[in-house]
Amino acid sequence: MNSETTYLTDLAAVLWPCGGLLGTGDGAVRRMAYRNRGNQYLPVPNAHNPRVILPAHNRSAATRGITSFAQGHSLRERLRTLMLTSAFATGVAPLLLRDRLFVGAGPGIEHALTTALDRELAIAIHVGPPRANRKPVLLLLTPGGRTIGYAKVGVNDLTARLVRAETRALHRLSRARLRDVTVPRPLYDGEWNGHPMLVQEALPVGHQTDRPTRHQLLRCVTQIVGISEVRERRLSESPYRRSLDERIARLGARPEATPLRTALHRLPDVSLPFGAWHGDLTRWNIASTARRAFVWDWERLTMDAPAGFDALHFDLNECVQAGVHPGVHRWLDSGTRLLRDPMLAGFGLRDHTVSTVMALYLIDLATRYLHDRQAESGSGMAAVDDWLLPALDGLQERAAHEAVRPV
Template identity: 80%
Template sequence: MNSESTYLTDLAAVLWPCGGLLGPGEFAGARLARRERGNQYLPVPNARNPRIILPAHDRTAATRGIASFSQDHSIAERLRSLVLTGAFATGLAPLLLRDRLYVGAGPGIEHALASALDREVSVAIHLGPPRANRKPVLLLLTPGGRTIGYAKVATNTLTSRLVRAETRALRHLDESPLPDVTVPRLMHEGEWNGQPLMVQEALPVGDQTDRPTRRQLLRCVAQIVGLGTVRTRRLSESPYRRSLEERIVMLGARPEAAPLRAALRRLPDVQVPFGAWHGDLTRWNVASTARRAFVWDWERLALDAPAGFDALHYDLNESVQAGVHPGVHRWLETGSRLLRDPLMAETGLRPHTVSTVMALYLIDLATRFLADLQPGHGGPAMAAVDDWLLPALEGLQVRAGHEAAHTD
């Protein structure tokens, strides 16, 4: 059993306290037959590399789960989704997918969600790649296949913090709606098996939405910045800077902490507008029409950060899709152009502060990556901050100094 199979059985113990057992076909089923058997789930593509978990007993939930969790960012992914959907629709999936997660009978997460929402619920589960903040996202469906919403369940200390943070964020956003941005409504908050649980509605995204254009992105970012009061302060006098330095101190003896602290202290003391940022605005968490943006996954929402962080985060994640090093080199220019756009000027951001804000973003991102790292989780390539982020930060510090010396 590899680490992913272990993760799967540990996850089963959270979602189904009655227990789960991995196995290929009938052998595992025979062992569970000694007690009353529950449902079967299929780890896809397999138990050694699970990305989604689909109910073998519910074709509708399985096919909807494939469609909802598919990223569709490449031809290979589209073909894989098409094959899986066809396999479940025809009933061939249990023959093609050999690994099983057998769940013992008894109250499980489906029962808890059905009780909380007062309706019958079927689930399909998205896991994603191994990383520190990995947690199950459950697609909730009616027996007829209509989407009810999405549930998130914590599995450790970090994900507990994130689930609780997103619950608070959705409550805040419900009280402070954004003019042209739709966010999910919080449908339920509580606990399951000693872990935080939350349910949010599904946004009406699909064929009528797409990735945001540059203008749509910046309009969305500017509205998020204005979620609270936008305050322009000198960097040295801002609560944000003090908080960021405290977070770096919390990294302890990590070798990256000292250069991050030094970089922060060397930045010019310019005036910067501070407001809200989503914290993880990427192509996976936003869709757009000509008039509205639909934004989800608000677990990183913060109300006091330099204006422009969300634009930089989106652009960096787009830039590195074809490789971290060439992507970061490209981002150093494209990110600068985004922050100089007139739409960002409406937030109070000035051209002579652009490189300072970009450097602050990299310091913040590095601190997050390092704080979230846990034993056994190598994290994505972007988490190797000493490989790409610290060198990029050195160049930005030089640029920031030149810009600050030539104010408008």
């Protein structure tokens, strides 16, 4: 077993308390599964590199699961999705995919969700690449393959905290008035097998939606900022800086803590607008039409952060798609232009504070990565001392220059 197959069997123990066995499409494991009359799932592309887990004997649900979880941002990804959907639609996928996850008979996650929503359903599961906040996202489907919603299950301390946080966020957002932004409605929240579970509706995202344009992104960002009352404060007097300082202190003796704390205290004491931020607004969590944005994954919603953080986060993740180091260099310019857009200036974000906001964002992001131990999971973006701290040094100098000589 490698770490991924271990993860798969551990995940099976959470979703199906009756247990799960990894095996191939034939042999003793298969005969044992048939005797227990459990369900059979296919890890795709295989058990050593699972990204999705699909029902072996439900073509409609499996096909829908592939298309729903596909990123589809590159030609290679689109071709792979087309090949997989064709294999499942024609029924040959179980013959081509050797690995199986057999789960025993008895109440499992399917039964729990059927009871919670009071309707018959099938599931497909997205697990994604290894990372600290990796958790199963279950696509809930009718037996005929129509989408009902999504469920998330926390499987460790970090993901349990994130699922609970998103539950609170969605209930709060259900009372908010976002003119041009649609968020999922919570359908159910509770526990399964001792783990927190959240079920939310599926948003109407598909061929009619796309990644946001610059204008659509900023329109969305400004409406998210306004979820909480926007207040202007000097940085030194803000609850945000005190909170960030405390989070850095909780890093303890980690070597990155000292440069982060030093950078925070050296930033100019300028006045900034503070409001809400989504916390993880990326191309994977937003889709737009000309008039409306659909935004999901609200597990990091925060009510008091410098205005503009969401725009910076989206832009940074776009810039690094072709490589972290060249992407960060592009972001230092493109992020500056975003924060100077008139749409954000309406909140009181002034030109001479732009580099300060960008530096605060990097300090906040680094602190998050370190607390979540993202680098240990192999994420290149989480290598704080490799790219983030050098970028932060340059931003500190820019921030000091801007504050003394406003542009």
